[in-house]
Amino acid sequence: MTKRPVQFQLNGSPVAVFTDEGQNLLDLLRRGVGDLSPKFGCGQGTCGSCTVLVDGEPRLSCLTLAETVEGQSVETTNGLANGPDLHALQEAFMENFAAQCGYCTPGMLMAAKALLDRTPRPSREQVIEAISGNICRCTGYEPIIDAIMAASGQPVRRAG
Amino acid sequence: MVTVTTVDTLQEAAAGVGREAVYLGGGTLVMRGVNYGDQQISEIVRLRSQDSLRVIRSEGDRIVLGAAATMGDVLRSSDCAALHVVARQVGGPAVRNMATVGGNIFAPHPYGDFAVALLALDARLRMSDGSDLDLETLLAARGSERRLIESVSIMRPAGDDFRFRKVSRVKPKGVSLMSLAAWLPRRAGRIAGARIAYGAMAPTPVRIKAVEAALEGVSLDANSISGAIAAAAQGLNPPDDPLASGWYRTQVAPVHLKRLLLGEGGR
Ligand SMILES: Cc1cc2nc3c(=O)[nH]c(=O)nc-3n(C[C@H](O)[C@H](O)[C@H](O)COP(=O)(O)OP(=O)(O)OC[C@H]3O[C@@H](n4cnc5c(N)ncnc54)[C@H](O)[C@@H]3O)c2cc1C
Numbered sequence: 001m002t003k004r005p006v007q008f009q010l011n012g013s014p015v016a017v018f019t020d021e022g023q024n025l026l027d028l029l030r031r032g033v034g035d036l037s038p039k040f041g042c043g044q045g046t047c048g049s050c051t052v053l054v055d056g057e058p059r060l061s062c063l064t065l066a067e068t069v070e071g072q073s074v075e076t077t078n079g080l081a082n083g084p085d086l087h088a089l090q091e092a093f094m095e096n097f098a099a100q101c102g103y104c105t106p107g108m109l110m111a112a113k114a115l116l117d118r119t120p121r122p123s124r125e126q127v128i129e130a131i132s133g134n135i136c137r138c139t140g141y142e143p144i145i146d147a148i149m150a151a152s153g154q155p156v157r158r159a160g
Numbered sequence: 161m162v163t164v165t166t167v168d169t170l171q172e173a174a175a176g177v178g179r180e181a182v183y184l185g186g187g188t189l190v191m192r193g194v195n196y197g198d199q200q201i202s203e204i205v206r207l208r209s210q211d212s213l214r215v216i217r218s219e220g221d222r223i224v225l226g227a228a229a230t231m232g233d234v235l236r237s238s239d240c241a242a243l244h245v246v247a248r249q250v251g252g253p254a255v256r257n258m259a260t261v262g263g264n265i266f267a268p269h270p271y272g273d274f275a276v277a278l279l280a281l282d283a284r285l286r287m288s289d290g291s292d293l294d295l296e297t298l299l300a301a302r303g304s305e306r307r308l309i310e311s312v313s314i315m316r317p318a319g320d321d322f323r324f325r326k327v328s329r330v331k332p333k334g335v336s337l338m339s340l341a342a343w344l345p346r347r348a349g350r351i352a353g354a355r356i357a358y359g360a361m362a363p364t365p366v367r368i369k370a371v372e373a374a375l376e377g378v379s380l381d382a383n384s385i386s387g388a389i390a391a392a393a394q395g396l397n398p399p400d401d402p403l404a405s406g407w408y409r410t411q412v413a414p415v416h417l418k419r420l421l422l423g424e425g426g427r
Contacts, residue, residue, distance in 0.1 A: 057254075060188070064191065065204070134252070
């Protein structure tokens with residue numbers, strides 16, 4: 001199998017690696033680069049646990065041909081914290097019990113980051129829409145929605 | 161094992177597809193196949209850059225969408241305001257940033273919601289060999305088509321002339337049990353030249369000509385559309401899938417057509 005060189009920015013740092021033909025970005029990040037933060041859930045785009053940002057947009061890394069990110073900027077959950085300083089979303093997920101088994105959390109965080117980067121004070125409906133491609137089987141979603149609202153500096157609970 | 165060929169032009173890509181390679185649009189379906197070892201996919205041909213095929217522009221009373229425009233691109237385009245309701249119902253946000261217009265036209269049952277809307281809006285395709293083709297003709301022979309789509313030109317509907325409904329079991333991002341699109345141009349309050357299309361009711365999106373004929377010259381009220389409702393599932397033999405049987409689909413088609421034509425409650 002032919003190896004292809006691919007270069008891109010990963011969480012702000014340049015990365016140059018070889019990708020196998022047909023390899024998806026999730027596999028390249030995990031096995032090629034060693035960034036284990038995006039998770040393999042379904043391999044068919046349904047669960048969202050592999051969500052990363054490519055040039056600021058949420059994408060499913062399991063459905064992205066790795067070599068297509070040449071020259072692009074990729075963000076994963078690994079890039080959120082700065083040493084011991086967590087990202088506001090990570091803090092809010094912790095405070096609001098938005099992670100239980102934690103498997104969906106990296107995808108949820110990246111979907112939420114994409115939202116807050118563009119819409120710093122989203123409505124609850126916008127939050128629900130932003131994570132609509134991400135499945136969580138533990139929390140029932142409400143704590144996740146609360147956490148994203150909290151990270152945006154807004155009250156967490158719906159009125160009434 | 162999959163090989164990947166990267167080319168610079170759509171024409172070169174089409175030559176590759178002629179040799180049995182699969183063209184990569186946004187990849188949401190092709191890569192799913194690769195991940196699951198689909199034996200049909202041994203070679204992928206892709207463009208180095210799809211940017212020039214992502215442009216959406218206005219052309220008189222029509223809108224031209226590049227085949228590589230994503231659902232996200234459609235949602236950002238004010239020219240495509242009438243199609244926002246459709247694009248918003250394709251998958252979740254990450255899917256929409258990848259899923260292309262061209263790929264949606266080739267998406268198998270039950271996918272192809274966007275193509276249903278294109279079909280209702282009189283879509284004409286510009287193909288990779290420079291020829292033009294209407295979408296209905298392409299869909300009828302989709303399996304044997306080896307050319308690629310460069311762009312899609314559709315009517316820009318006026319006012320509320322365009323309607324779309326996606327019927328699914330899981331909100332907000334379930335697949336279609338049925339999707340329906342209607343373009344209902346009116347002259348002096350009466351429908352003239354309606355186009356009605358369904359998705360997930362046949363192997364590809366289809367026009368429902370019996371309904372179109374029954375709508376000709378009538379006004380949009382419950383009494384006047386009764387003939388169209390009666391023809392809602394005429395001649396259709398919808399597929400069975402895990403979401404619904406074909407029989408069920410034919411039973412609910414009139415309900416959803418009525419709701420589409422008259423608004424939410426359909427009364
Ligand atoms: C989680 C999930 C949810 C989804 N939900 C929906 C949904 O709600 N509604 C829906 O309609 N679809 C849905 N899809 C299916 C799919 O994402 C869309 O249909 C999408 O528009 C396909 O486009 P693509 O660019 O990703 O296709 P690709 O995977 O790139 O290609 C699909 C097929 O189209 C061909 N093709 C692509 N571009 C062209 C072109 N320009 N000319 C000729 N052939 C071309 C390819 O060769 C291939 O055969 C979903 C998919 C996933 C993974």
